[in-house]
Amino acid sequence: GQNIDQPTEMTATEGAIVQINCTYQTSGFNGLFWYQQHAGEAPTFLSYNVLDGLEEKGRFSSFLSRSKGYSYLLLKELQMKDSASYLCAVFPHGGATNKLIFGTGTLLAVQP
Amino acid sequence: DSGVTQTPKHLITATGQRVTLRCSPRSGDLSVYWYQQSLDQGLQFLIQYYNGEERAKGNILERFSAQQFPDLHSELNLSSLELGDSALYFCASSAGTSGGNNEQFFGPGTRLTVL
Numbered sequence: 001g002q003n004i005d006q007p008t009e010m011t012a013t014e015g016a017i018v019q020i021n022c023t024y025q026t027s028g029f030n031g032l033f034w035y036q037q038h039a040g041e042a043p044t045f046l047s048y049n050v051l052d053g054l055e056e057k058g059r060f061s062s063f064l065s066r067s068k069g070y071s072y073l074l075l076k077e078l079q080m081k082d083s084a085s086y087l088c089a090v091f092p093h094g095g096a097t098n099k100l101i102f103g104t105g106t107l108l109a110v111q112p
Numbered sequence: 113d114s115g116v117t118q119t120p121k122h123l124i125t126a127t128g129q130r131v132t133l134r135c136s137p138r139s140g141d142l143s144v145y146w147y148q149q150s151l152d153q154g155l156q157f158l159i160q161y162y163n164g165e166e167r168a169k170g171n172i173l174e175r176f177s178a179q180q181f182p183d184l185h186s187e188l189n190l191s192s193l194e195l196g197d198s199a200l201y202f203c204a205s206s207a208g209t210s211g212g213n214n215e216q217f218f219g220p221g222t223r224l225t226v227l
Contacts, residue, residue, distance in 0.1 A: 099145075
């Protein structure tokens with residue numbers, strides 16, 4: 001089966017750093033995505049990892065360890081607008097399909 | 113703005129009815145995906161089309177069907193609606209159909225309420 005686990009909720013302070021973890025067990029692995037979703041809005045792409053290591057993109061970084069089935073999203077210099085749900089999604093298959101398996105998301109609340 | 117459009121934005125209907133949700137992908141994108149997002153669940157993949165052909169199926173009920181037309185827009189048909197079908201329905205598009213870095217761009221969603 002396919003399983004992706006993330007914490008349900010997290011709280012952090014404006015200006016701080018927060019790390020959101022994601023573990024996965026899938027039938028295959030061909031990449032991991034992080035998306036940001038504000039309430040009632042569409043998910044928007046944040047990052048993509050397919051090889052082990054850290055990908056940095058401004059205030060956001062994403063890390064992947066394929067051997068551990070583990071990823072994290074690191075958000076630095078938190079801003080109030082970062083309050084949102086963060087979705088971890090795995091692309092388990094190669095070839096002819098782009099089917100993504102999503103976790104249930106981590107709701108991050110940034111407090112002043 | 114992702115470039116993916118969905119209509120209608122909101123839809124309220126009764127149990128037993130049938131509705132059609134429409135999606136236009138980003139210009140140049142050949143793949144279209146449909147997702148369902150309920151309050152207590154994450155995004156659930158329903159179905160994918162590529163250039164008019166079905167490519168992958170997820171947790172899509174038999175009461176639901178979809179198609180992609182020659183102009184690449186897609187429609188998701190939901191019939192014999194039940195209360196539990198109330199959800200946000202997202203359409204996403206991507207340029208191709210293979211490769212893990214084929215980023216999916218999401219539309220604004222259609223909020224379906226079944227009364």
